[in-house]
Amino acid sequence: MTDRRAADRVGRDAHGVEHGFPHREDVRASLTALYRRVGPAGVARYPVSVAASDVALVAGEDPLLGATRVAGVLVRHLRLPEAPAVVTFRTMEHAATVEPGAGPEYAVELNERFRARPRDIGAALAHELTHVLLHRLGLGFPGTARNEILTDVVTSYLGAGWLLLDAFRQDGAESQKLGYLTPEEFGWVLAQRAELFGEDPSPWFTSAVAYEAWRRGRAEAERERRLPPLAGAGWTHRRRYAHERRLGRAAPGAPYAFDGGAPAAGVAFPCPVCRQRLRVPAGRTLRARCRLCGTVLDCAG
Numbered sequence: 001m002t003d004r005r006a007a008d009r010v011g012r013d014a015h016g017v018e019h020g021f022p023h024r025e026d027v028r029a030s031l032t033a034l035y036r037r038v039g040p041a042g043v044a045r046y047p048v049s050v051a052a053s054d055v056a057l058v059a060g061e062d063p064l065l066g067a068t069r070v071a072g073v074l075v076r077h078l079r080l081p082e083a084p085a086v087v088t089f090r091t092m093e094h095a096a097t098v099e100p101g102a103g104p105e106y107a108v109e110l111n112e113r114f115r116a117r118p119r120d121i122g123a124a125l126a127h128e129l130t131h132v133l134l135h136r137l138g139l140g141f142p143g144t145a146r147n148e149i150l151t152d153v154v155t156s157y158l159g160a161g162w163l164l165l166d167a168f169r170q171d172g173a174e175s176q177k178l179g180y181l182t183p184e185e186f187g188w189v190l191a192q193r194a195e196l197f198g199e200d201p202s203p204w205f206t207s208a209v210a211y212e213a214w215r216r217g218r219a220e221a222e223r224e225r226r227l228p229p230l231a232g233a234g235w236t237h238r239r240r241y242a243h244e245r246r247l248g249r250a251a252p253g254a255p256y257a258f259d260g261g262a263p264a265a266g267v268a269f270p271c272p273v274c275r276q277r278l279r280v281p282a283g284r285t286l287r288a289r290c291r292l293c294g295t296v297l298d299c300a301g
Helices: 024-043 063-077 118-137 144-157 162-166 183-197 208-224 235-247
Strands: 085-090 096-098 106-111 257-259 266-270 277-281 285-289 296-300
Touching (some): 096 118, 144 162, 277 285
Parallel strands (some): 085 106
16 A cells, blocks of 8 residues: 555655645645535536647747737636736746736736747746636635645646646756646646546646656546545555454544544545545445535445
């Protein structure tokens, strides 16, 4: 059994980029918050990710005109109210900024460096315009850091965040990473979306390190979908789970928690789709329905 704490282990590579799943709980909370705010019907309004051809600048296209065009594509993809997008470039510390409450146009400022890196303009705009979407939804967390994580998660889960992961590059010419999630966390959220909508983002990645991060994130998401009390859990997981249920207590780091004595009468665990906490009777094979996202789960408790 893979120790979740090992998967959470944080490290930085030679370029200073953080890896692993250090923001796991905030990422999960972001998904739950999104489902609570818009519901499964709201999420279902984004069945197709934004197409690479729609957000790429063509050869010779003026960066400002191209950025304005791409901003319009993302406004429509995110289902924001139709309004002009005003994009400007300026020298600044951050990749981009937006005034989410301003209007009636969408005013986004991009770092001047994107003039020379036009293929990443879509990624920067996707994150900033998602800030506008969250503002309009009234969805946010206390603290800047958690809000930025929320923005990355929602951008990815609603079909535009693969651009942020693909902007992660490390080669002889450059090293770059955009966004506040680690590359693997981006991969995990994209895997959650891929499972929900039957997408395969693999062909979209132009960056080799981004593709590897997607694979690692997908592997972690698949591991989580095979944990007890879900019926798809492997033999080793089921054996450990049964032992802990008889004792009435879960081991530290387990994805489930027991209650009701020994053997346990109930077990609580996160929905593998929206991460809402569910509780079902322990020691029984049954089907459970998540009240938040509507997912039906086969459990073998």
